[in-house]
Every structure is written in C-alpha cells, then in structure tokens.
Amino acid sequence: MTQIKASARSIPAETGASRLLRVFSGRRGRHLREYLTGYLMILPAVALIFMFGIFPVGFALYVSLHKWRLKRGDFIGLANYTRAVDNLAYVFFFALAIGALIGVWVFLRRIRKQAEENHDRPWLLALPAALYAAAVMSFLRWIILLLPQVLDIADKIKGLERTQQLFLQFLGEAFRAESVMPAFWLSLGLFLTSIFVGFLTARLGRNPRRLSYQAQFSIMWLSGVIGLLLLWFTYGQATEAYRVALESGTDPGIWPQVITIGSGVLLLVLAWFVWRSAEGQTSNRAFLIRILGALVLLVGGWLLIGELPAVIAAGDEDMWSGLKVTIFYSLGTVPFELAISMFLAILLFQKLAGSELFRMLYFLPYVTPFVASATVFRQMFSVRPQAPVNRVLNFLGLETLQWIQEPKGIFQLLGDSAGIDIPSWAVGPSLALVVIMIYSIWVFVGYNTVIYLAGLGNISTELIEAAEIDGAGRWEIFRHIIFPLLSPTTYFLSLMAIIGTFKAFAHIYVMRHEFALNTVDTFSVTIFLEFFDKTRFGYASALAFVLFAIILALTVINNRIQGTRVFYG
Structure with a gap:
C-alpha cells in the first residue's frame, strides 16, 4: 500500500499547459489549429476593414441623424433626409425595414431547403445564433453610447494644455462612463454566453455544416431585429x-404620400415580375399575363406621377438639381465612351502597323493625373479669344463661345442660333457640362479600349473563320459573333461607368466655373459644397447616403436589365 502511494506521488500532476496542449493534439486538435490559424490570418484584414471601411460608414450614418455643424448638435432623426427628399425618406426607410423582415423569410426558407437536402436538424443552432445576434446588437449599442463620450473630449480639453496623458485620461473616463460600462459588460457577457451555448449545442449534435447554419441563423436574427x-x-x-x-x-400629408408612393413602387415591381413570368411563352395565357403586367405598370406609374412631383418640389432644390446634372452627365458620357471604345478596340485588334503605339496613346489620358489634364482642358475651352478652341472657331468663321462659363443648355443654344424657342424642360445640359463630358470621354475611352481588347482576345478565331467561310460579311460577324461575345465586357464597363459618373468629382470640381451657376454641380459636388462650404456635416452625410441608395438602385436595375442579356459563351 505504501509503495502504491509512493508511486502515485511520483506521477507528476497534469498542469494547465499540458491540458491546453492536449486540446490541440489529435485529429480534433488539428482541425482546431486549422480554424484558429485561419481566423488569425484574416484578423488583421478584418480589423482594417472595420476601422477604415465599416466604422466610417457607421459614423457617417450617426452624423446624418444629428444637427451637426462644426460640432455635434442635437439628435434630429430623419430630419436631414426629409429635408433632402421630403416624405420620400419615410418611404425609403419603411422599404428598408420591410426588406429586412423579408430577409428573415428568405433565410428561413434557405435553411429549411438546405436541411431537407442534407437530412439535417439544425433548428437547435438557432439559439446560439440568437445570442450571437444579440451580442452584435449589444456591441453596436455600446459603440453608440461611447461615441458621444469620446466626441466630448474635444470640448473638455479646451483651454487646457494638450498632452498625451490628458487625452488618455479623458479617453479612459469616456470608457468608464456610467452609461457606457454596463453596455460593455452586457455585450461581453452576451458574447461569452453565445460561445458557451454554441459549444454546448455542438456537443449535443455533431453537424459538419454547423458553422454554415449558425451564420445563416445569425444573419436571420440580425435582419429581423434591424427590420423591427x-x-x-x-x-x-x-x-x-x-x-x-x-x-x-399645416398638414404635411405624410401618410397619404407614403402609402401612395409605396403602392406605386410595389405595383411597378409586381408588374415587372408579372411581365417576366410570361417571357419565352407564345400562348394566349402569356399574352393575357403581359396585358395584366402592362395594366399594373400603368397604375403604378400613374400613382408615382401623381405624387413624385410634389415630393420633388418640397425637397432640396440643390440636391435635385445635382441629381439632374448627374443624370445628364451619365447619359452624355457612358454610351459614347462604350461605343467609341469598342470601335477603337476592333480597329486596334487588327494587324495594323503601329497599333501598339496607338494603344499607348489612347491609354495615356487615363494614366495622366485628372487634376492636371482637367486644368489643361479648362484652358483649352476658356472664354478668351486666344483659347485654342475659340481660335479654331474663328478660323472657321464662327463666333466664339463661353464654353465652361456658359450656363445655357446645349439645345437652347442651338435653338437660339436657329431662331427656335426651346421650352425650359428641353434645354438639355449646359454647354459647360458638355465640355466636361468631352473631357470624360477623352479620358476614359483609353481604359475601356484596353478592356475591350482583352475581351476581343478571348474570342475564338475559329468562330470568325467559320462565319467567313459561310459567306458572312464584317457586319454580320460583328453583330452575331463579336458583339454577343463582348457582352460580359460591355456589362462590366457599363456598370463601372455608371457608378463612376455618379461618383465623379475631381475633374468636375477643377473645371467648374462660378459663371456656369450650378449647371455643372453633380451630386458629388453638391455633397462637397454642403460639407466644406456650408459646414453642414449632418446634412452632407445624409446626402451621401442618398447617393449611395441611388447608386445601389441603379446597380440592381442594370444587373436585372443587362445581366440577363449577357452571353458567356
């Protein structure tokens, strides 16, 4: 007995380090090491994305909900958005909420389908997923409560000697504020609880798709909470x-406009789905479905036409003017850029002497700094008689023009020269904006040409040779072979060009002139002026989110219209 006790004492007790090493040993330990290694590898990227991507967007949203001039003011909710687009803001946010709630149904349907296909029972995983979602929402609440405390540090250090120790002292006080600390401990507790519950559910039911189900359940819960x-x-x-x-x-007419505009948009979406359901069918039923879709479209359009003018008139005139200028700018550049680029790419794709030199020359404007080339263009289209473009006009016996200082529409100028009175709604973009359009086309044609050349290089020459043997001419080859096979490239370039025109700023700001009034101030320029000239930070942030919503809507529409017509071979 004594020997047994002695031998037991001789066995060293298992330390915490040895137990930890045992966790990472074996087959399960290898999988755990792989997971941890992967997460550690992406952790720096996630931190950078959060700091320089997600947080600035969230902070801009926070600013847009306040009356923010040089410093943070009162919380005003959606007042900045209603100032820009009037009651359309309520329609948009209601639509976002309903879309988030629809997302719950979409994810539930997807989870159910995946579970049926794999014969899984993942519903227990909804519990830790709910805790994960609660932890995320609690973390966001902690950030929202912490932000005012951190922003108030600027006021606290006024009149004091600004040192690093003083800043760290105030920063520590901000983190230890009475309203902040409970929120932090709550988020931390929910996070640890979610990990513990997730571990328990993993032990109860082993499922190789557990992480996928938990991620989908978490997004579902987040979507539902955000929607509500x-x-x-x-x-x-x-x-x-x-x-x-x-x-x-006064009667703002909020609810009638919200219901009418919302119904109109819903009917337009319904008409699109009804019309799409009859595509590819030639029966009488398909014809009746198309008639029904057209009727629904007419009703939805009638509802929108009846309400949108009043909403636009009540909104910010500068914002709507900037949107109109941006639409003019986009319509006046994107089609011409793509058409000229495709034409040049087809020419340069031929075996021509000096084609490499022309490729470089066409691409040179794109690699030139925009500020420098825009400044040169500004001088070329100056109002001075000695300006190069005006010299050409004088040589041709024509009158000089104001160019970048001309606020009149291009069609109005043509009508005045022909003695025709053009109505105000048909004057078109100003001559100053047309100059900027010419500059944009000149700059981006080279980039688009290079992309089109890459697309042409992917087209099999056997198809073209077979078409030539069958007697097809150049136009038939282009129409039935080259153009369809270039549709993925065209889709990409058109999407990027549309987004680029709505975000364009640098060259427009360089070339704009005060005498052109606001006829060249695109949406981005309007946001810049609100932010820097008028120092209305909250309103400028709201306009930025309005622009983001417009770009997102255009991207979805472009994807729906062109995405179905793309031919990938």
Missing part, C-alpha cells in the same frame, strides 16, 4: 413630424 427597429424608428419619426406639423397648423 427600423419600423419602430421610422414610424416614430413620421408620427412626430406629423404631430409637429399639425401643431403648427
């Missing part, structure tokens, strides 16, 4: 605005 919060917030903002308007003796 948006509904509650938007309804509260609309109700408060309605109450304030009634107290002042």
